[in-house]
Amino acid sequence: MLAAVFNNKTKQVDVKQVPTPIAEANDQVVNIRAAALNHRDVWITKGMYPGIVDGIILGSDAVGSVDGRDVLINPGLNWGTNEQVQGQDFKVLGMPDDGTFADHIAISSQYIHDKPAYLTDHEAAALPLAGVTAYRTLITRCQVQPGDHVLVTGIGGGVALMAAQMAIAMGCKVYVTSGSQDKIDKAVALGAVGGANYKSEDWHRDLSAMSGGMDVIIDSAGGDSFQFLVKLCKPGARIGFYGAGQGKWTNINPQLLFWRQVSILGSTMGSDLDFVNMLHFVSEHSIRPVIDQVFRLSDIHAAFDRMAAGNQFGKIVVEI
Amino acid sequence: MLAAVFNNKTKQVDVKQVPTPIAEANDQVVNIRAAALNHRDVWITKGMYPGIVDGIILGSDAVGSVDGRDVLINPGLNWGTNEQVQGQDFKVLGMPDDGTFADHIAISSQYIHDKPAYLTDHEAAALPLAGVTAYRTLITRCQVQPGDHVLVTGIGGGVALMAAQMAIAMGCKVYVTSGSQDKIDKAVALGAVGGANYKSEDWHRDLSAMSGGMDVIIDSAGGDSFQFLVKLCKPGARIGFYGAGQGKWTNINPQLLFWRQVSILGSTMGSDLDFVNMLHFVSEHSIRPVIDQVFRLSDIHAAFDRMAAGNQFGKIVVEI
8 A cells, every 4th residue: 555654764754655554453444535744743754753663654643434434533542541641651643653644554443433424534634633632622621611711822733723613612702823914814714803923022912902811721832922821811711731832931920820720731632532522522513624735645745844834724634 | 905917107017905896797706816827927017918008907817716616717708609719809817807916806707617626726726828728729729639749849838738737648648848957857757758958959859769750749939940840740740839939930841741731720728618628628637737836916026037037847826
């Protein structure tokens, strides 16, 4: 079969013929129709991920079929029994195990779920990892409530968009940040109240003026800006974060936090329960993942380039 | 009656005769037998507290009697209906309302609770504000579990000691930090496993080696050291903080936090429910607040000096 295989020497992804996998024990072989990129795929090619193995098929998200049943795959393997945190054996599909940028994948049937019927193949391929990460951060961890003021930073990425869409669907007032006015406008078109360009010095004051403060903030930037997120918190606010692309937090004033009983909640991926709850939630609200662009498997280098450039608004999909 | 009254011009506490309060509406007049100091009393005399009013009787904690019934007072007034966070009308007894460093206090009967019979007057006077603050941080917010590894920083203060005692009573493995080996030794005598002197460069590595990491950390120091508390977190850990005497957090690595699903939980004081639950908890476990020293009301300046110097181990009590 054709697959996109990571070469750890060249740090390149080679699209080439590999043996079609065979189902073992509790596995089933899924015939993949579409997959989607995640930031981790790019980080792996840059060597910025723990436990990288040579010769692995990349890709965490997929939609396809098994015995005529339309399915998608939960890419979070071996979470374990503790809902609070993944166990030591937890791993994400697509490194160190072979992933979804391929015609077929053999995977344990416990990770195979019915594809929500209202979604296209491209939308369903875009859902799994971004959907479960957004769901856990926003709902499991931050316990967002209808009517909450919700800020999602760095709108445009897959998780940020899913979090914004989920909050909008719940009846929250959603605000966004971006370095691009075009992305802010697109978020408003999706139902956000407004946003601020973080390249403007006054971005946090503008957000404070337009919102009166936030009940929930969803962030994956971290860095120097995080100190201003703290200042945007209303009493009882929750900040959920699932990344820190801009690095360390500096200059955080804890006085603003403890008196207001603010919670800062780290989150990554999601449990099997989070995944099932996410599927129910998006189906109940008919949420459709935003697709940025669709590439063929043979053009996957262009898909990686688009993800690395960071100009996307929505998920980058790979048609298999 | 005799009372310790704050003079906002001189920033002094004057012990002098004032009119005995009269019960209004739902109030009852409590005949006070003992009170206790809190850091906020010292901060008020330094002008480091919002909403300071001249001529107010200081003091938040008290034990005494009403109609022959032995009682103590919940000093957290007007929390409101939201368990997550206090409302805008919340205030702590002893500023801006007259407090407990006096022969009598008139207070709404909803804040008057039966004194746990097993406690002495001095112990009961030491319990309310430190007890409810420790209870909310450790149990309501951090949801500590039996067997957890718990670090309490800055052992010696009233809240830190209560948190350590509560965690020990629950069957946790408790570790402490202090700048004084004598205080660490006293904490071990109370049941802590061990501790580290934060004046040593290796304090966090020593704690890591002796504990294998923490499930719960209770902090009120903040400052530059906070970055090392983050490094001590086990997967799923909770850091509860109710102060930040050392100022802003710097150099925090969020990568350590989100992958481990760590929660950083601000907390202050406690709700009426926290107070009732705290009374049940300490009674069930026969926890006795540690008394540092007892002063007469006429010697209250010496009590303030001892609190300001920070050498105490346990609560500073004022006999009325």
